[in-house]
Amino acid sequence: MSNSPVLQPYTLGDLHLKNRVVMAPLTRSRSSTQGVPPDFAQDYYGQRANAGLIISEATNISPQAVGYAYTPGIWTDAQVESWQKITATVRANDGRIFLQLWHTGRISHPDVQPNGRLPVSASAIKPTGTAFTEGGMKEHVTPRALETDEIPGIVEDYRRAAENAKRAGFDGVEIHSANNYLLEQFVRDSTNKRTDQYGGSIENRLRFPLAVVKAVTEAWGGGHRVGIRLSPATTQPGETPLDSTTHETFGTYVDALNAYGLLYIHTIEGVTQQTRDVPDGVDFLDLRRRFKGAYIGNNQNTLELAEKELAEGRADLFSFGRPYIANPDLVPRLASGAPLAEAPKPYWYGGGANGYSDWPGMNGPVTVKR
Numbered sequence: 001m002s003n004s005p006v007l008q009p010y011t012l013g014d015l016h017l018k019n020r021v022v023m024a025p026l027t028r029s030r031s032s033t034q035g036v037p038p039d040f041a042q043d044y045y046g047q048r049a050n051a052g053l054i055i056s057e058a059t060n061i062s063p064q065a066v067g068y069a070y071t072p073g074i075w076t077d078a079q080v081e082s083w084q085k086i087t088a089t090v091r092a093n094d095g096r097i098f099l100q101l102w103h104t105g106r107i108s109h110p111d112v113q114p115n116g117r118l119p120v121s122a123s124a125i126k127p128t129g130t131a132f133t134e135g136g137m138k139e140h141v142t143p144r145a146l147e148t149d150e151i152p153g154i155v156e157d158y159r160r161a162a163e164n165a166k167r168a169g170f171d172g173v174e175i176h177s178a179n180n181y182l183l184e185q186f187v188r189d190s191t192n193k194r195t196d197q198y199g200g201s202i203e204n205r206l207r208f209p210l211a212v213v214k215a216v217t218e219a220w221g222g223g224h225r226v227g228i229r230l231s232p233a234t235t236q237p238g239e240t241p242l243d244s245t246t247h248e249t250f251g252t253y254v255d256a257l258n259a260y261g262l263l264y265i266h267t268i269e270g271v272t273q274q275t276r277d278v279p280d281g282v283d284f285l286d287l288r289r290r291f292k293g294a295y296i297g298n299n300q301n302t303l304e305l306a307e308k309e310l311a312e313g314r315a316d317l318f319s320f321g322r323p324y325i326a327n328p329d330l331v332p333r334l335a336s337g338a339p340l341a342e343a344p345k346p347y348w349y350g351g352g353a354n355g356y357s358d359w360p361g362m363n364g365p366v367t368v369k370r
């Protein structure tokens with residue numbers, strides 16, 4: 001076994017983790033049309049319990065939150081019951097798992113919205129690109145700007161989802177405030193042109209995301225089991241620049257988050273999946289220093305890079321996304337220096353157990369305890 005410091009145990013708040021490797025959230029679109037994760041997701045997550053911490057795939061907080069076909073939810077009893085089996089399997093395999101709470105906002109389509117309604121956002125600004133629907137990829141539409149008096153209701157949706165996550169047996173929750181989904185649509189000044197108390201100044205643009213953080217931490221009795229995901233430098237969904245003062249905006253956000261005692265920030269360094277270059281002048285080390293909790297670094301991590309970042313004090317934990325798709329036993333592979341398998345893109349989204357929970361480990365099938 002490797003004696004890499006990245007693979008040694010780490011204490012995150014009151015959680016004892018086996019190592020500093022985090023499985024990054026990965027949408028895989030295997031749930032039913034009712035947003036219920038399949039039974040074979042128990043194998044998928046159980047096989048990956050070698051990570052110190054698993055962050056679940058992004059999970060819709062309400063029907064309005066849905067932006068992609070076959071993604072899971074956490075608002076019905078059937079959804080909670082299926083997640084319960086998954087969290088129990090991860091626990092039986094000595095793993096830890098947080099649920100990622102998601103509202104896609106404008107990155108959606110009427111075909112995946114209740115009664116074919118328009119997706120909602122901070123402002124009526126159409127994103128570039130296409131949405132994944134049951135009928136294939138469809139061009140995004142111009143969303144409807146939320147009315148001021150609708151926003152507290154969405155905060156309550158987050159609260160209920162956070163409570164349901166607790167009921168489902170998760171160890172904690174991660175608020176998805178990255179990749180230009182609803183919360184980030186409020187944070188960035190290119191997607192938020194509102195003139196009410198939720199738009200304009202940075203303080204106003206942060207009002208809704210911080211209300212969500214407050215509700216979710218209240219649901220969990222404090223911030224000690226709540227993290228948040230941020231992607232200050234990402235250019236998703238393909239527009240750039242997304243904010244006129246990116247570092248100032250996200251620095252103010254991180255400073256404000258300190259009031260809620262959050263466990264960690266989980267930061268995508270660079271453009272999600274594409275590059276670790278930071279086109280927007282964001283100083284991630286400054287964000288890490290300003291934040292009082294732990295720091296999870298993400299984007300194109302390798303064991304070598306994580307060791308370097310740890311030695312330089314740039315992050316506490318390191319999340320791996322794509323490598324976990326085809327390498328269920330990622331930590332043992334990193335420890336032994338074994339080559340990593342690569343998952344062809346057709347397996348990423350949609351389908352059944354094939355290309356999802358049937359990837360072998362380096363020494364044959366990865367067994368899951370029940």
Ligand SMILES: Cc1cc2nc3c(=O)[nH]c(=O)nc-3n(C[C@H](O)[C@H](O)[C@H](O)COP(=O)(O)O)c2cc1C
Nearest residue numbers: 024025026027057058273299300301320321322348
């Ligand atoms: C198939 C796929 C699904 C993803 N789904 C999510 C998601 O549900 N939530 C999220 O925050 N990021 C999601 N991401 C982004 C990853 O968590 C991660 O930030 C990105 O892949 C970069 O890390 P990597 O280089 O280790 O893959 C997804 C990425 C991929 C490839």
